[in-house]
Each structure stands twice: as structure tokens, then as C-alpha cells.
Amino acid sequence: KAAAFRSADRNEEALQEYFCYLWLVVQTFFSLSLYFFFFSLLALFPDNASSCKTLPTFSGERQVPSQLLDSADFECSLCMRLFYEPVTTPCGHTFCLKCLERCLDHNPNCPLCKENLSEYLATRAYNKTLLMEELLQRYFCDELAERQKVHEEEMKELSNLNQEVPIFVCTMAFPTIPCPLHVFEPRYRLMIRRSMETGTKQFGMCIADELKGFADHGCMLEVRDVKFFPDGRSVVDTIGIACFKVLSHGQRDGYHTAKIEYLEDKKVEGEELTELLKLHDSVYDQALGWFTSLKDDMKNQIISHFGQLPVKDSDPQGNPNGPAWCWWLLAVLPLENKAQLTILAMNALKDRLVAIRRVLIFVTRKRQESANLQCIS
Ligand SMILES: [Zn+2]
Ligand SMILES: [Zn+2]
Known part of the structure; x- marks a missing residue:
């Protein structure tokens, strides 16, 4: 009986030893896992904290590793720049509003998948893609600010009516005289849209010249009203405001431009x-x-x-x-x-x-x- 008890004690000791060993193995395994886990976390978050983009959440700030964000994923396929005022077509493709409008000036199809967008063009319901705008504001704040700056500079350049006046080459126009225009050429659609967007609502009107492209004198026109047809053509009601002399001829995005000087009658006494x-x-x-x-x-x-x-x-x-x-x-x-x-x-x-x-x-x-x-x- 005593021998039987000794034998049972030995069995219990062996079992205890076995569990101790097992515990050690499990502990080592967890230590190693924790070590690798923290090591990988360190690799994800570099020392430079500024390279991390923050995402505010209800529970506080959430960090998104900068190497997971690439502004190239948020580029417009038409201008290859960060989306600016992004719009999404019914076929699901996203472009900058101005880039899409320029494409639709030429034909009413999606620039990517070629789906017909005539109805979309007719309604002109170019609603901004708010989610995209929000993502850009959250993750690419600096890039978006830079893009905004470029856009503002372009607008400023387009608004400068002394340096580079857009020139519509079509007919004779005179100060104070109405000049209704039927706009269908893509380059003039762009020109009229820009004159409205920049708020100048003005452009020069010149007749064609075989050698120079357009005549050396013309009349500035001011847009009073624009009526768009569903296919993108428009009737623009303008009135002549001032005569000018062309100092130099230029081009921009397919339409003519000019550096001009306003004409004034010599006064007599x-x-x-x-x-x-x-x-x-x-x-x-x-x-x-x-x-x-x-x-x-x-x-x-x-x-x-x-x-x-x-x-x-x-x-x-x-x-x-x-x-x-x-x-x-x-x-x-x-x-x-x-x-x-x-x-x-x-x-x-x-x-x-x-x-x-x-x-x-x-x-x-x-x-x-x-x-x-x-x-x-
Ligand atoms: Zn674009
Ligand atoms: Zn498409």
C-alpha cells in the first residue's frame, strides 16, 4: 500500500513538472509575440511624428501611417493633379469639374468609359462629390491648400484683362451696341465659361485677319445673359463697352488672346x-x-x-x-x-x-x- 502511495506521489511530481514546463513554453511564446507585435508597431510609426496624418474620431485622435496614404490615388485622370471640386458622372467616374466640362465641350461621352452623358450634360447637375472632398481635406490638407493656391493663381491670371484678354474672332462689334452670339465651338464655350467664372464677364471681339489670325482693333464685349442649350451650345447676349488696339497676339487653351490698349478719343478745346x-x-x-x-x-x-x-x-x-x-x-x-x-x-x-x-x-x-x-x- 505504501509502495502504491509513493508511486502515486512520483506521478503527481512528474505531472507538476510537466505543467511547469508547459507554462514556461506558453510564457515564452507570448513574450516573443508581444515583442514582435511592438517591434512591428515601431516600424509602422517612424520617429517623425509629423509624417503621420491624424484622423479625428469621437474617442480622440486616430493616426494613419503616412506611407499608407498616397495623393496619387486622388488625382484627376484628366489633369493628373489632385482633384479640385470633384464631380462624379452617372457612370461612376470622378473628375475635377472644370476638367470634365472641357471634355464635354468636345463630345458628350465619359472621358474614361465613353458612356453617353448627354442627359447629365443637359441637366448640368454637376454636384460635388462631398465624400471625396472630405477625404482630401482630412488626409491631404497641405496638398489641397497648394492645389487651391494654383487654382486661385490661374483665376487671377484669367481675370487680368490688360495682360491677356480672350478674343472671340467672329464679327464687328461697337461700343454701346448689342451683339448676340451663338456659341458652339468648344474653344469659345470654354472662353465664355471662364469669363463668367472669373466674374469679368468680358472678352474682346475682333474680325478675322488672314495673316495675324485676328484684326489689330476690336471692341470689348460685356456678357449680359447666357442661355445654355441641353447639348452645351449657348446664346450669349453681349453689349459693346470699349474700343481697343491690339498690342500683341497670343493663344490660350485653343482660343486667341491679346495684350490690348483701350482707345480714347483725343479731346479738343x-x-x-x-x-x-x-x-x-x-x-x-x-x-x-x-x-x-x-x-x-x-x-x-x-x-x-x-x-x-x-x-x-x-x-x-x-x-x-x-x-x-x-x-x-x-x-x-x-x-x-x-x-x-x-x-x-x-x-x-x-x-x-x-x-x-x-x-x-x-x-x-x-x-x-x-x-x-x-x-x-
Ligand atoms: Zn482635373
Ligand atoms: Zn465613365
């Missing part, structure tokens, strides 16, 4: 002024005579396009570009663009009045001749 006023009054009366002698349907057509003949100015030198009625006459008289341009480029009211008088005499004589011919036949 004393006897010269007395003579100028006399000339001004006599040419005005001549113009009024010509207009009232026109047939009713012709007169109505002119009125519907350009309005009534403006009243005579009490101070013909009051406006830097002279009296409005001169420009109205230039717009309605049957003159070729080249002749109109020559008169637009004049910077003395006297010269302009003399030129207009010559045209009035010419058209009156022409009409008289054709009336005589009709009588003979």
Missing part, C-alpha cells in the same frame, strides 16, 4: 471744339434724315436688331469712345467689315464724323440712283 460741335450736329441731322427716309420694313428690321437711333449727345466728348449714335450708325449702315474697322480704329471724333458723313452721302446717292433707274424702266 476752344475753336476746334466749336467746329466739332457744329459737325456733330449736322452729321446727326443727316443720319436722322437717312433713317427716317428708309422703308418701314427696313426700319423695323433695324430697330428690332439694334434698337432706335440713340438721341444726340449734349456733350459729344463725354464718353471716351464718343457718342453712341455714331456706333449705332456704323452697325446699321451697309458697310463692309474692313471699312467699319477703319472707322473703329480712329481716335478722333472729328475723323469718325467725317467718315460717317461720307458714307451717308454715298448711300443716299446710291438710293437716289436706283430710284431713278426704277423710274426709267
Whole structure:
């Protein structure tokens, strides 16, 4: 019995020894695991704390390792820059708003998957992708600030109407005279949009020139209203505000630009002024005579396009570009663009009045001749 007890004691001792050994193994295993765990954590968080981006949470600040964030993942596939004002198309692709608009100017398909976006274009519901904006603000605050700065600089550059004026090459325009435009070319869609976005609402209008691309003189136009068609075309209601001289020709994103200088009539005084006023009054009366002698349907057509003949100015030198009625006459008289341009480029009211008088005499004589011919036949 005693031998049996001894044998049982030995068995218990062996079992205890076995458990002690097992405990040691488990302890070592956990120590090693903890060691590796902390080691890997240290590797994840480098010494430089500033390289970590923080994510505020309800329980406090959560750190996101900087090497897990790559701003290249948040780049627009069109401009290859960080998304700016991101929008997402119905097909699920995200672009900067301005980049997408420029693509849709050319054709109504998604630049990536080519899905037709005509309906999206027609509604113009370019809602910002807020989640993307939030992500950029949280994780790429510095990069976004830099992107914003670049955008603001671009806007400032586009707003500078002395250095680089966008030029619409199309027709003759004159100060104070309305100039409705049908905008369908992609480059002019971009130009008009920019003039609205920058808030200048202005651009220059010049006629084409075979050698230089556009003429050396033109008229600044101010946008009064824009009506968009569902396909992106638009009707832009503008009015002439000032004549300018082109100092240098340029290009930007497909449209013409120019460095310009505004034209101003040379002011005269004393006897010269007395003579100028006399000339001004006599040419005005001549113009009024010509207009009232026109047939009713012709007169109505002119009125519907350009309005009534403006009243005579009490101070013909009051406006830097002279009296409005001169420009109205230039717009309605049957003159070729080249002749109109020559008169637009004049910077003395006297010269302009003399030129207009010559045209009035010419058209009156022409009409008289054709009336005589009709009588003979
Ligand atoms: Zn872009
Ligand atoms: Zn797409």
C-alpha cells in the first residue's frame, strides 16, 4: 500500500513538472509575440511624428501611417493633379469639374468609359462629390491648400484683362451696341465659361485677319445673359463697352488672346471744339434724315436688331469712345467689315464724323440712283 502511495506521489511530481514546463513554453511564446507585435508597431510609426496624418474620431485622435496614404490615388485622370471640386458622372467616374466640362465641350461621352452623358450634360447637375472632398481635406490638407493656391493663381491670371484678354474672332462689334452670339465651338464655350467664372464677364471681339489670325482693333464685349442649350451650345447676349488696339497676339487653351490698349478719343478745346460741335450736329441731322427716309420694313428690321437711333449727345466728348449714335450708325449702315474697322480704329471724333458723313452721302446717292433707274424702266 505504501509502495502504491509513493508511486502515486512520483506521478503527481512528474505531472507538476510537466505543467511547469508547459507554462514556461506558453510564457515564452507570448513574450516573443508581444515583442514582435511592438517591434512591428515601431516600424509602422517612424520617429517623425509629423509624417503621420491624424484622423479625428469621437474617442480622440486616430493616426494613419503616412506611407499608407498616397495623393496619387486622388488625382484627376484628366489633369493628373489632385482633384479640385470633384464631380462624379452617372457612370461612376470622378473628375475635377472644370476638367470634365472641357471634355464635354468636345463630345458628350465619359472621358474614361465613353458612356453617353448627354442627359447629365443637359441637366448640368454637376454636384460635388462631398465624400471625396472630405477625404482630401482630412488626409491631404497641405496638398489641397497648394492645389487651391494654383487654382486661385490661374483665376487671377484669367481675370487680368490688360495682360491677356480672350478674343472671340467672329464679327464687328461697337461700343454701346448689342451683339448676340451663338456659341458652339468648344474653344469659345470654354472662353465664355471662364469669363463668367472669373466674374469679368468680358472678352474682346475682333474680325478675322488672314495673316495675324485676328484684326489689330476690336471692341470689348460685356456678357449680359447666357442661355445654355441641353447639348452645351449657348446664346450669349453681349453689349459693346470699349474700343481697343491690339498690342500683341497670343493663344490660350485653343482660343486667341491679346495684350490690348483701350482707345480714347483725343479731346479738343476752344475753336476746334466749336467746329466739332457744329459737325456733330449736322452729321446727326443727316443720319436722322437717312433713317427716317428708309422703308418701314427696313426700319423695323433695324430697330428690332439694334434698337432706335440713340438721341444726340449734349456733350459729344463725354464718353471716351464718343457718342453712341455714331456706333449705332456704323452697325446699321451697309458697310463692309474692313471699312467699319477703319472707322473703329480712329481716335478722333472729328475723323469718325467725317467718315460717317461720307458714307451717308454715298448711300443716299446710291438710293437716289436706283430710284431713278426704277423710274426709267
Ligand atoms: Zn482635373
Ligand atoms: Zn465613365
